[in-house]
Amino acid sequence: MNYAVSVPSGVALEELPTYVHLARAFAREGVEVNFTLMGDGNMHWATALAEQPGVRTYHVRHEHCALAMAMGYSIASGKVGVASVTCGPGLTQLSTALATAAQARVPVVVFSGDTPINASFYNQRIDQGPVVTATGAHHIACTSMKRMLEFVREAFYVARTERRPVVLSVPYDMQKQKLPAPHDYVPSTDYVPDTGPVAPHPAYVEKAVDAIASARRVVVIAGRGVLRSGAQSQCEELADLCGGMLATTLPERGMFDHHPFGIGIAGGFSRDIGKELFAQADLVVAVGASLHHFTVDGGTLFPQARVLQIDAHPVGLKNGRKVADLFLEADAKLGLGAVIAGLKERGIAPSDWRTPELARRIAEEPADSTEFEIEPATLDPREAVLALDRVIPKDWEIVSGSGHCSYFHAQMRGRRPEHFHTIREFGAIGNGLCYAIGVAVARPDSQVVLIDGDGGFMMHAQELETARRHGLKLLLCILNDGAFGSEIHKLRADGLDDSGAIFGRGDLGRIAEGFGLRGSVVTDVGQIEALIEPFKAADVAELWDIHISDRVTSPTMRKAHPKKH
The missing domain is CATH 3.40.50.970 (Thiamin diphosphate (ThDP)-binding fold, Pyr/PP domains)
Structure with missing residues (x-):
């Protein structure tokens, strides 16, 4: 990654304050947007970052909102979101947003000021580490001038590889000091392993093929892993091969709306027809989906079905429930491709589950047909x-x-x-x-x-x-x-x-x-x-x-x- 960064004309690197070096490091990480509410602890850094070429700054009215906006930016852009707040009360306002980002696995980095280390009294003093780590976020206390830029790289590395929020706490007075022996910054992307997608094991592909070939009522549930790997067409091909239905987790809703047997969201938000068909299923194939409590409607959505999970990182126990009966550890696209090839080799015939009348019901029936009495001047x-x-x-x-x-x-x-x-x-x-x-x-x-x-x-x-x-x-x-x-x-x-x-x-x-x-x-x-x-x-x-x-x-x-x- 090659990002130009701003250095004042005629000023040597050794003369720049640390907050400028930290801003330049963020720019080298590819940061293009910063959501911030300024205070003493972050205003110098935020101003320096805004001066870096290509960086846009959005000033907000509440610290929580700065991080929530960075989260929205991250899920829409696929990049690490960045927010900045001051120390003490600025940081404590983030607790709800940090917990949300941690549980939703949204990669964000927060630059937070911290109490000046040489101040005998500071009325915004608080131990910021426990506040951050209690939410499930990663905290880095930046108290070494020698390692200051390494802290930035660690923050972005953790955010990118672990998909979690990271908070950098940088003491206010240290930001103004000169950085000893400044050097050219190497971004975290240079250290992220390029391992390629996870390929399926042939023996476990065979088990998956056996399960699908012996089932007569199959529902394929697509999760985030399908969208990330571009495996939508493979999901549809698998469902077509076995005459099954197509569904998604909530974030991927709409993926199969064009398909006559796309039954919508799996879980508590399922349509009436979806619940009816899930209740008939004898096999659910979850692809790139973790099968969260809400996706399985508390374990009641498909009571008669065995579950096959195809996922690059399968987990056997989630939300206190057994996730699946069979697992195929693989990238969604590679795993489905191998399973489809195995099914075609066997020459399986689709079930008789699909009918024109069922397609009509899926297309025409409302999600929820319950009737309510609506009060005047309001809408259903x-x-x-x-x-x-x-x-x-x-x-x-x-x-x-x-x-x-x-x-x-x-x-x-x-x-x-x-x-x-x-x-x-x-x-x-x-x-x-x-x-x-x-x-x-x-x-x-x-x-x-x-x-x-x-x-x-x-x-x-x-x-x-x-x-x-x-x-x-x-x-x-x-x-x-x-x-x-x-x-x-x-x-x-x-x-x-x-x-x-x-x-x-x-x-x-x-x-x-x-x-x-x-x-x-x-x-x-x-x-x-x-x-x-x-x-x-x-x-x-x-x-x-x-x-x-x-x-x-x-x-x-x-x-x-x-x-x-």
Whole structure:
């Protein structure tokens, strides 16, 4: 990697302060974007990084949001995200975002200031290491001037190879000192082993072929590994060979929407028809999918099926459950290719599971057909999402928020997984707007749409100012039930007072206008169709405050929390 870095004219390397050398090292790592909230501990470094050629800096309103934006940037760009905060309270604000990045395996590097080592008193002092490591992130205390640049390389190496967040804590006063014996920086990419994709073992390919050949109801579940290895067509070929169904994990939703036997998401977000077909399966082939608790719907999704996992890094026990009965350790594309070749050599015939009537049901039946009484001046969230799905172009980037409403917009159809962005592992709401900003920065030539709930959106509504200041034209579709949706449905299911989780719908459109953006309140699906063209013609972000009924409960919630009274 060959990146030009800035050095002041006529100034020798030996004369530059350490914070400049650290900024140059980040630039050498290929960093193009930094999300930051400045304070004493990071302002010199952040300013120096902004001066490096090709580096863009986005100034945010909350430290948590800086890291969440870096996470959104990372999942959309495939690069290491970078954020920066000051020491003490700046760092402690990151705990939720760090835990989320650690559990979701998002590679990010945080440059954090740290307490000046020569200060007898500093009112932002805290032992930062335990705060960071408690979240599952990797912490590097940069207290050696001689090794300062090695710390940067270690941070990016760990982020890249372990896919986890890393925090560099650099004491404020050390940043201003001269770096002893500065040298040309060698980036971490020069040390990452190039081992190539994992090839399958022939004996285990044979076991996989035996399992598939003897099954009559096969469902292939594609996970992140399929997208990374480019194995979509192999998944489809395998399903076609055995007359099986195709499904995906949540992040890859939409991959098989074009296929007549693509049944959608596997897990708690499965459509009604998907649950029905999973219940009939006698073999599930999980490809590049870890089979998380939610993917298997707590172990209830396919009770009669054996499981074959094809994965470069298979794990036998996850979330307290046995993952699979058979394993084929291999890259998704190579593993599937070998299995398909073995099946063709045997000449297996497809099962009779597929029928024209079944294809019709998959194409036409709603994800959830349960009926609810909708209160006046509100929309059924399922109808609202169908209207959004009709008007939003299929190639726009969709950022999926968390919370109860996330089930509904996960059912949008005909959208490629490359245009769908979600981080759901830690169960934290409040990140949607930040992720959307990160995705917009990573894909400046694409239109980004956030679909989130009102409770999560209001947690960091101040970042509307960040979007306005940096000229990011987002479309924010807020499904507003005037409450914390998950909590009201859980309280109601238990027969308890739900008033503590209700705060009213208000007018979120006016909030957007207060930040210099455009906003509208939506109480009729016809408004959604009328709003899309004006949004396309405008030059600023826009918020659609979509008032939805609080009586519609998602299938996931109904199953997990059945009414007791």
